[in-house]
Amino acid sequence: MEIQKGIISIITINFFNLEITLDMLRSIASLNRDDLEVIVVELGSEKCDKSPYIEVMNDVIVIHNKDNIGFSAGNNLGIDHAKGEFLYLVNNDTELSNSSIDPLVIALKDQKIGIVSPKIKYYDQKNIIQYAGYTLVNPYTGRNATIGNLEEDHHQYDDIYETGYIHGAAMMTTREHLEKVGKMPLEFFLYYEELDWTSSFHKHKLKSLFVGEAEILHKESMSVGKDSPLKEYFIARNRIIFMRKSSNVVSFFIFFVFCFLFSLPKRLFNLIIEPNKYTLIKPLLTGYYDALHYIINPKKLQPNKGLMFR
Known part of the structure; x- marks a missing residue:
């Protein structure tokens, strides 16, 4: 496939959230950029009607996969069809402006920079920050912090700086870097x-x-839900998988003990005492079991096993 220099490929996934996805497309169409x-990757639907997408954006590329293959595999499918020099993976529950794009492209002109994320703000409270970077995960507790979360935006995070990790709701890299680093990992779903x-970029001496x-607005957790069994399972399982992949033997042992003790x-205690949270106990325990x-x-990992809790 011939890569088109200077073109930005925006890739998003729709999983039974058509109207949300169309809102995102409308925000992009309003930018009037050439x-x-x-690219919209529609997952999980038996049949795909492309007409609603085309009514909003006549040159949109719609890729259909009747199976729900997950966030990483869905984005990778979009990457396989993309022709742009820059690859911008964004959640379908975001809305974009020109400031969501141009500063990221400029940052990636530096060959030492591998992947970037914008400032992410809440759509329903447009002056409240969701993400202004991440700290690195503590190798012994598996915890990290989101910089700026729930703060009012007084331009205190308008700078450019290294972050421990980019944010999955909005992340941009280049085709050239992907040839070194590879596409998104498939273990997590x-x-x-x-x-x-992000850790893979760091291993290749590329900064995040x-x-x-740059700013983008995010309607957080539209697809999964803020407190869903699905989320409970994948967070529990995938934290342990991530730590196993990224830790040495000693630090992982300490983390493992901390995690289970x-x-x-x-x-578990919180789910027992909080009203109407008992339905999250089974996915939590199953997530730990599958991580073991x-x-x-x-x-023998089944990346999509958590879909049983959908």
Whole structure:
């Protein structure tokens, strides 16, 4: 496939959220740019009607896969069809402006920069920040922090600086870098894949940047839900998988002990005492169980097993 220099390929996934996806397309169409290629990967539907997408954006590329193959595999499918020099993977529950794009492209002109994310703000509270970077995950507790989360935006995060990880809702890289690093990892299916992917860039001596001059609005958790069994399972399982992949033997052992003696009992206690949270106990325990099986034999991992809790 011939890569088109200067073109930005915007890739998003629609999983039974058509109206949300169309809102995102409308935000892109309103930019009136001729350097964008827009790709929608529709997952999980038996049949795909492309007409609603085309009514909003007549040159949109729609790729259909009747199976729900997950966040990473869906984005990778879009990457396989993309012709742009720049690859911008964005959630379908985001809305874009020109400031969502141009500062990221400029940052990636530096060959030392591998992948970037913009400032992410909440759509329903447009002056409240969701993401202004991540700290690195603590190798012993598996925890990290989101910089700027829930702060009012007074331009205190308008700078450009290195971040521990980019944010999966909006991340841009280049085709050239992907040839070195590879596409998104497939073990996770949902959650933690962007942390693992960022780590792959770091292993290739490529930096991850937060670009505060760029902004995007995010309607958080439209696809999964803020407190869903699906999310509970994948967060529990994938945190352990991520730590196993990214830690040395000693730090992972300490994390493992911390996880099972502190994190799991604490979470179970909270789910027991909080009203209407008992339905999250089974996915939590199943996530831990499946993570243990991954540690024993990674090749037998079923990335999509958590869909049983949908």
